[in-house]
Amino acid sequence: MAALTFLLGYVGSRRANTTPDFLVARRGVPATRNAAAISGEYLSAASFLGVAGLVLKDGVDALWYPIGFTAGYLAMMLFVAAPLRRSGAYTLPDFAEARLGSSNLRKFCTFFVICIGVLYLVPQLQSAGLTLNTITGLPAWLGGAVVTVIVVVNVLGGGMRAITLVQAFQYWGKLFAIAAPTFVLFTIFLAGPGNGAQPVDSSGVLRFPEDVEVTTVDPVRVKVDVAVDLSATGQVNGAFADGEVYWTPGRYEVGAETVLRFTAGSPVPVVEGSPTSNHDWLRPETDGLSGLFETYSLIFATFLGTMGLPHVLVRFYTNPDGRAARRTALHVLYLLGLFYLFPTVLGVISRQYLPQLLVTGKTDAAVLMLPSTMQPNLLGQVLGAIVAAGAFAAFLSTSSGLVVSVAGVVSTDIRSGRVSDFRWATVLTGAVAIGLAMLLPRSDASLTVAMSFALAASTFCPLLLLGIWWRGLTWVGAIAGLVVGGGLVISAQVVTVISSHTGRWAPSLLSQPALVTVPLAFLTMVMISKLTARRTPEDVNQVLLRLHAPDPLGFMRDRESRFGSSGDRPRRVDAAERGGSSPSPIPPQ
Known part of the structure; x- marks a missing residue:
């Protein structure tokens, strides 16, 4: 790729060599x-x-x-x-x-x-x-x-x-x-729920299909709705854990680089703010x-x-x-x-x-x-x-x-x-x-x-x-x-x-x-x-006419750019350069 x-x-x-090439591809894209x-x-x-x-x-x-x-x-x-x-x-x-x-x-x-x-x-x-x-x-x-x-x-x-x-x-x-x-x-x-997938149980609780080891990258707060047994190595609720732990329903703060080990069939704790059951x-x-x-x-x-x-x-x-x-x-x-x-x-x-x-x-x-x-x-x-x-x-x-x-x-x-x-x-x-x-x-x-x-x-x-x-x-x-x-x-x-x-x-x-x-x-x-x-700008009527007039009428014209070489664009004097006076009508192209 x-x-x-x-x-x-x-x-x-x-063939890109001018400012309009770099900014708008010469306005020629189909x-x-x-x-x-x-x-x-x-x-x-x-x-x-x-x-x-x-x-x-x-x-x-x-x-x-x-x-x-x-x-x-x-x-x-x-x-x-x-x-x-x-x-x-x-x-x-x-x-x-x-x-x-x-x-x-x-x-x-x-x-x-x-x-x-x-x-x-x-x-x-x-x-x-x-x-x-x-x-x-x-x-x-x-x-x-x-x-x-x-x-x-x-x-x-x-x-x-x-x-x-x-x-x-x-x-x-x-x-x-x-x-x-x-x-x-x-x-x-x-074809079926095999190949490592876990069917949802009748209560809507999502469970791990096999033994899983999860390592957090950043600190995370998880929510537990169904009590779960697991093994943790790292920071849990501000204290160091290394071994078996038991999480009752509630919220838990898990530190970065903490390893959590779950057995097959354990309920899945989810990051706070997300639905905990498949019904929700x-x-x-x-x-x-x-x-x-x-x-x-x-x-x-x-x-x-x-x-x-x-x-x-x-x-x-x-x-x-x-x-x-x-x-x-x-x-x-x-x-x-x-x-x-x-x-x-x-x-x-x-x-x-x-x-x-x-x-x-x-x-x-x-x-x-x-x-x-x-x-x-x-x-x-x-x-x-x-x-x-x-x-x-x-x-x-x-x-x-x-x-x-x-x-x-x-x-x-x-x-x-x-x-x-x-x-x-x-x-x-x-x-x-x-x-x-x-x-x-x-x-x-x-x-x-x-x-x-x-x-x-x-x-x-x-x-x-x-x-x-x-x-x-x-x-x-x-x-x-x-x-x-x-x-x-x-x-x-x-x-x-x-x-x-x-x-x-x-x-x-x-x-x-x-x-x-x-x-x-x-x-x-x-x-x-x-x-x-x-x-309100004095030339508002002419500007709005340019924005809304059908294309075949020829009112559309590229704005005088403030950049690039003089050869990249035609010269046109805007109202601002005339001291704020109303611009002259734009001839049809």
Whole structure:
């Protein structure tokens, strides 16, 4: 997979030499190829590994993740895709300035693009380390380093033009890598509960099918509903244990690097927050009001966050026109819906074959371990190798898009925007991401990515929807909404991290706050814009006409870029350069 990625990146970068090549692939990517590239980029570690892991751990409630990840493109297709392309912008901050005429707003957008990009990139690199460590036993940091090097080299070679072909290929590679093992393993599963699986008893209690030794990687809190005898070596509830222990129903703190040994037929303790019985695992909303709040917050974050993800939106700038952008979003719906069928099935099967992962909470490894667990022979090794290759394709494609989007914004808004600035920004982005991946503790990839969605839904979603569909938005209101929505999400994330290391005292509201932060962001933008109505851009009518007029009328024109050589683009004078006066009409092209 690494070799194919290098080869396709080289093929795609041969004719990349200007800034538009590196940022938007000269806006010449066909809709079908762009849809495959977007799908390849979007199906990250959270999709390939995380969805199955969450289904294994949380059951029916986890299905909102693949539903939300897919349905977000419906809202994007209806409200954002075509107008965004017609804006002629190159990046999200570029669109914000083109719509509202404020360089200050552009700076705020740049900050949040970097935050979302890095927050999304770190779990990709951490999951790459998990994959390499699970398959080969090599150090986890090496997987993240390998992905970083491959991605940075490809992006340095040709930016968006180089990675488009790579990402389109990697979608189909990931689809095969998840579909083929699923068909084989599901057939074996239907043949009967043998091969190391444990049937569920009549009370719904999940039990270990054989003697199991579990070693924790990080400190974990587990919940026990049925008393269990086991052997422990390490820290349990703050005290050192070395020998037989008896756990009565309750909660137990297990330290890092603690070895737990269970005998066949023992009830399975599960990480706190997950259903302990299969009856609860099969039923939605067993956590009462707090669980209901988290579900609706997740729906808000995933349904609305997709249209605010910088690395997804930047791909719509590569379409030739607005109609192609809308067709691209429609094709993405098909491709994602097809893909998400398979990790869901694998998550269900893993419940019966890999209960030991519920003790440590490291359920992201389920897809990697399931083939060799169900088929401890050559077939299992082949299927495991295919899954590992698909997992690396997920890390590579998503990381490539994130690096391009962040480097593009850094090079155009912090530097002068030349090709050399883009390349320096690429190296810097890769270095910061791998550094954070090694320093920060690892959590479920889907949960970390969901927080990225919450940040995108609370910042760029209201900015795009109001900026495209409401003429009353002002740059002051936009900045206020970004600060309120983004600030609340970042604060909630900081408090949640602190709480996880100091006794888990933070309420569940803070772990997924989109149900509160998204409406507040919208409300703030609307109210502040009404109070500052005199700051409405003078050219708002012409800008909205450009966003919504059908493509054949010829109002669409690429925005005058603030970067690159003069030979890369035609010269056009914007309203800002005329001192704020209303621009002259744009002649049809």
